[in-house]
Amino acid sequence: MKRERSFLDFLVRRGRPVDLKSAAGMPLEKPVEVYADRLGIPHIFAQSEKDLFTAQGFIHAADRLWQMESIRRLAAGTLAEIAGEELADLDHFCRIAGFSRMRDSMIAALNGEERSLFAAYAEGINAYIKFAGKNLPLEFRILKCKPAPWQAEDLAGAMPLNAWFLQTNYTEEILALLTRNNMTEELWNELYAVYPGETPPPENFFKQYGKAVIGPLIPAALSFYPALKGVGTGREAVVIPGGSTTGGSNNWAVVRGINGKPVLANDPHLDNSLPQIWHFCHLSCPGLNVCGGSLPGVPGVIIGRNEQVAWGLTNLMTDCCDLFIVDLD
Numbered sequence: 001m002k003r004e005r006s007f008l009d010f011l012v013r014r015g016r017p018v019d020l021k022s023a024a025g026m027p028l029e030k031p032v033e034v035y036a037d038r039l040g041i042p043h044i045f046a047q048s049e050k051d052l053f054t055a056q057g058f059i060h061a062a063d064r065l066w067q068m069e070s071i072r073r074l075a076a077g078t079l080a081e082i083a084g085e086e087l088a089d090l091d092h093f094c095r096i097a098g099f100s101r102m103r104d105s106m107i108a109a110l111n112g113e114e115r116s117l118f119a120a121y122a123e124g125i126n127a128y129i130k131f132a133g134k135n136l137p138l139e140f141r142i143l144k145c146k147p148a149p150w151q152a153e154d155l156a157g158a159m160p161l162n163a164w165f166l167q168t169n170y171t172e173e174i175l176a177l178l179t180r181n182n183m184t185e186e187l188w189n190e191l192y193a194v195y196p197g198e199t200p201p202p203e204n205f206f207k208q209y210g211k212a213v214i215g216p217l218i219p220a221a222l223s224f225y226p227a228l229k230g231v232g233t234g235r236e237a238v239v240i241p242g243g244s245t246t247g248g249s250n251n252w253a254v255v256r257g258i259n260g261k262p263v264l265a266n267d268p269h270l271d272n273s274l275p276q277i278w279h280f281c282h283l284s285c286p287g288l289n290v291c292g293g294s295l296p297g298v299p300g301v302i303i304g305r306n307e308q309v310a311w312g313l314t315n316l317m318t319d320c321c322d323l324f325i326v327d328l329d
Contacts, residue, residue: 025131027054027123034059043282050120052285053299057124057150058131060279064296065128066137067275069147071297075099075157082145092220102160107153118152121299125150158295162277166269170321171225177217177323178231180210214325251314266303266312278303 026032032055033045042059046052060068073079077095080087094100110118126149129136140146172192176183185206194200222228250267257263270277278293283301292304303312 026058026127027120041280041282044284046285049117049285049288052283052288053117053121054124054127056281056283056294056299057121058128059124059281060294060296061125061128062132064275064279065125065132065147066139068125068297069140071158071161072150072154075103075161082143089219090223092218093223096220097164099157099160099164102163103156104153106156106159115152117299118155122150122152122155155298158297162270162295165271166315167321168315168317169319171228173321173323174217174221174225174228175231176205177214178228180206180212180214183210209325212325251312264305264310264312266314268303268313269315 028046028051030047030051032047032051034055035043035045037043044052044055044059046055070079073082074090074094077091077100080091107115107118129147129149136146176188183206185203188203188206189200250265252265254263277295279296280292281294281301282291283289288306290301290304290306292301294301304310
């Protein structure tokens, strides 16, 4: 029986990735071949690194353009421009945290060859936007926005953001500040225990600032953790994510796996999301043959393997985020 297509079905179908078989007019020096395996993972074969990363930018945009636009705007603090005032506090935090400055510093540190590859990747994104025409993802049409052309400076936005998501002690710093009137060092050390047998370093925060009169936090400070808004007021109870008592890491290797090959297991500690943070792919050109997890909006493979080695990343969960109490005159 033939199924009638609804208007919603029509809208969703329009936002699906376009058929890449007919892609032409790409900014390539030589032809690039792209195959998708039975799991939908793209295998990209090029004759130069420049063409390889141009094609990867095209494929990333075809699969994850809205995700990439969201990350770009989050890093720049411009989400409220398209999503409304509700996200103004989040934009405010991202700006005072300096995500865009960190992004620009990373790009500035690239050498000439690396920057040219970043530019090639951005060209691939722009080629897809032009190729897709009006067939952009549904979110663009709902919000009536069109992505601005991508530049090399846009590509490092995901890095400081993921660094922020990997830090674990911002909530602890905020919690200490909000509960300073009824928290003691002994209770704090009980909540955030150290390694068994170790003695925590002396902490003078609760003695020095326990009864200090400190102004209210700006709303932006709690934009990532709205559940903290009632902490210290007695209005609500919350469970604080992270912390040394709840965190853990799993990274290990076994000597003998399938066919006697070693197996590496890696836990990068990034949260689940929809769509997923990672985009699996295989990149191949003369001098480079690598597969694994890439980040949409960033050229290359972050976690993966080549013919010789496999590598991963994890989180040491160090105290890398500090708050400062400033006396205003």
